[in-house]
Amino acid sequence: MKVEVKELTKIYSYGKAVFENLSFALSDxxxxxxxxxxxxxxxxxxxxxxxAEKCEGEVLFDGSPLAKKxxxxxxxxxxxxxxxxxxxxxxxxxxLKIRKVDKAExxxxxxxxxxxxxxxxxxYQKVKRLTLEERKMTSLARMLVRDFEVVLIDDILxxxxxxxxxxxxxxxxxxxKKSKKTVIYSTSDRYEALSIxxxxxxxxxxEIKQISSPEELYFKPQSYxxxxxxxxxxxxxxxxxxxxxxxxxxxxxxxxxxxxxxKERLVTKKYIGCDxxxxxxxxxxxxxxxxIECETVSSSFVSGAYFTKYSNGICRYGSKAKAKEKVxxxxxxxxxxxxxxxSGILKE
Numbered sequence: 001m002k003v004e005v006k007e008l009t010k011i012y013s014y015g016k017a018v019f020e021n022l023s024f025a026l027s028d029x030x031x032x033x034x035x036x037x038x039x040x041x042x043x044x045x046x047x048x049x050x051x052a053e054k055c056e057g058e059v060l061f062d063g064s065p066l067a068k069k070x071x072x073x074x075x076x077x078x079x080x081x082x083x084x085x086x087x088x089x090x091x092x093x094x095x096l097k098i099r100k101v102d103k104a105e106x107x108x109x110x111x112x113x114x115x116x117x118x119x120x121x122x123x124y125q126k127v128k129r130l131t132l133e134e135r136k137m138t139s140l141a142r143m144l145v146r147d148f149e150v151v152l153i154d155d156i157l158x159x160x161x162x163x164x165x166x167x168x169x170x171x172x173x174x175x176x177k178k179s180k181k182t183v184i185y186s187t188s189d190r191y192e193a194l195s196i197x198x199x200x201x202x203x204x205x206x207e208i209k210q211i212s213s214p215e216e217l218y219f220k221p222q223s224y225x226x227x228x229x230x231x232x233x234x235x236x237x238x239x240x241x242x243x244x245x246x247x248x249x250x251x252x253x254x255x256x257x258x259x260x261x262x263k264e265r266l267v268t269k270k271y272i273g274c275d276x277x278x279x280x281x282x283x284x285x286x287x288x289x290x291x292i293e294c295e296t297v298s299s300s301f302v303s304g305a306y307f308t309k310y311s312n313g314i315c316r317y318g319s320k321a322k323a324k325e326k327v328x329x330x331x332x333x334x335x336x337x338x339x340x341x342x343s344g345i346l347k348e
Contacts, residue, residue, distance in 0.1 A: 001062050001072060001149035001182050002028055003049075008057035010041075010048055016206060018044050022057070024201065024211050026182055034186040035193035035229065036203035042186040043078070045203075046152045049184065050075040061150060071099070072149040078158050078186075080139040084128040088119055088138050091127060095146045113144035133164055140172060143179075150182045158188070165189075169196075190232065194218070202226055224279050224342040227335065233282030233307055235315040238339070243272050250334070252278060253312050255292045259331055265346045266336075276345065277337040282307060282317030284333035291328035296321045 003026040010018040018041040026032055034042040047053035050073060051066045061069045082091050092113055096106045114123050117137040122130060127138065136156055143151060157165045157172075169189075173196045176183050187193050193200055194214040202210045202217060202225075210217055210226045221227035227234045239252035248263040249256050266272070294310035299321040301307075308321040316327055336345050 001069075002026065002060075003150060003182055003184070004058070004060040004063070005049070006058040006060070008045075008048060008055055008059065010044055010053070010055040018206065019203070019208050022208055024199070026184070026199070029180045029182060030198045031176060031183040031185060031196055032199040032201060033193040033197035034184060034201050034203060035188070035190070037188055037205075039205050040203040041205070042188075042203060043154050046075065046154050046184065046186055050152055069149075071147075073152070074143065074146070074148040074150070075152040076139050076142065076154065076156055078154045078156055080127075080135050080156075082127045082135060082138060085126055087124050087126055088114065088130070088134075089123050091138060092141055092145050095142065099146070109145050113141040116144055117141040132159060133168075136160065136168065140168075143175070148181065150184075151176075153183065153185045155186045155188060157192075190229065194230065202229055220348065221279070221335065222344050224277060224337045227279045227281075231281050233315060233317040235280060235282065235313060236337070237278045237280075237313050238275060239278045240275050241272050241336075248272070250276075250278065253292055253314075257329065257331070259334060261331070262334065262336065262346060265348075267345050267347055271336075271338075271345055275339045277339050277342065278329070279335040279337055280315075280329055280333065282315045284330045285314060285316040285318075285327050286330060287319070288326055288328035291326040293324065293326050295324055 005022060005024050008022040009020045012018065034045060036042055044053060048055040049059050059066065061072060066073060089110055092110045093106050096109065114120050117140060119134065119137055119141060122134055127135060130138065139156060157168055160168065169192055176196070185196055194217070197214055200212060200214050200217050201208060204225060210222045217226055218230040221230060224236055237252050239250045242249050242251055247258060247260045250259050292312070292314065294312055294314055297309045297311050299306045299308040305318055306320045308316045314327060337343060338345055
């Protein structure tokens with residue numbers, strides 16, 4: 001099912017906008033992740049899409065408002081939205097009961113869903129007696145009980161221990177991709193957001209920073225916020241753009257680097273002669289005999305390589321660092337941002 005969001009605006013009663021004129025479209029079977037820290041408006045956006053929160057603008061499912069397709073859209077809340085005094089069976093069966101599905105069919109679907117999520121041993125226990133993991137599994141099991149075309153998932157794995165969360169995410173991600181359903185998945189976890197989605201909506205409090213593919217968020221961030229969100233090994237360095245004899249240079253940390261190829265990519269020449277922010281992935285910093293001399297603060301083994309922090313603010317992800325070494329920034333990988341707004345200042 002296609003989802004179209006047109007100029008969606010949500011303003012709090014005290015006048016602050018959660019998001020303004022937000023528009024995006026999802027094709028049938030696409031997965032979008034809503035990625036941002038707590039307080040960035042992800043839950044509010046999901047509630048607006050589900051019709052549980054009033055807002056301005058349009059939300060269309062295959063060209064029609066939700067009122068015409070209520071059974072096609074399912075929302076799974078982060079707290080589970082479970083009835084604590086009901087059993088797991090009754091919680092799973094409830095959506096089918098209110099739709100007056102045959103009792104035998106209700107029992108079949110409910111038991112199958114419980115078995116799929118390893119809930120058979122607690123099927124007749126009250127929800128209030130379940131562990132946090134069992135509560136999360138019960139919420140997710142609802143996806144196997146009733147039919148849907150679009151599912152909105154609100155950071156359902158929040159609060160779980162990291163290893164448990166990782167295991168459940170792998171299973172959930174696999175299920176959602178195989179389902180071929182349209183999914184909007186809210187998360188504050190970088191890995192989940194980038195690995196599950198065809199599109200990523202990156203949000204900060206009161207502003208949507210970027211809507212793009214995971215690859216574009218990582219390699220073509222529209223702001224330093226987005227770069228930092230996409231890569232835990234990213235860093236920034238203050239610099240000055242200067243022009244001399246027709247060439248463009250970056251001056252930073254007592255070093256002068258020729259970046260003439262970036263001259264034609266500047267959104268405006270007004271940045272020449274001004275301070276800017278260099279943004280880089282740690283993987284794009286390399287050892288170089290004629291580079292910047294750096295003093296190592298720390299070099300830690302993370303995810304298969306060493307993440308090194310230097311005293312001048314540069315970071316490198318690769319081989320283990322020595323106490324002192326020289327590094328350079330790959331010219332073709334340099335990203336430049338406005339020093340105040342942190343918005344990108346280079347064209348594609």
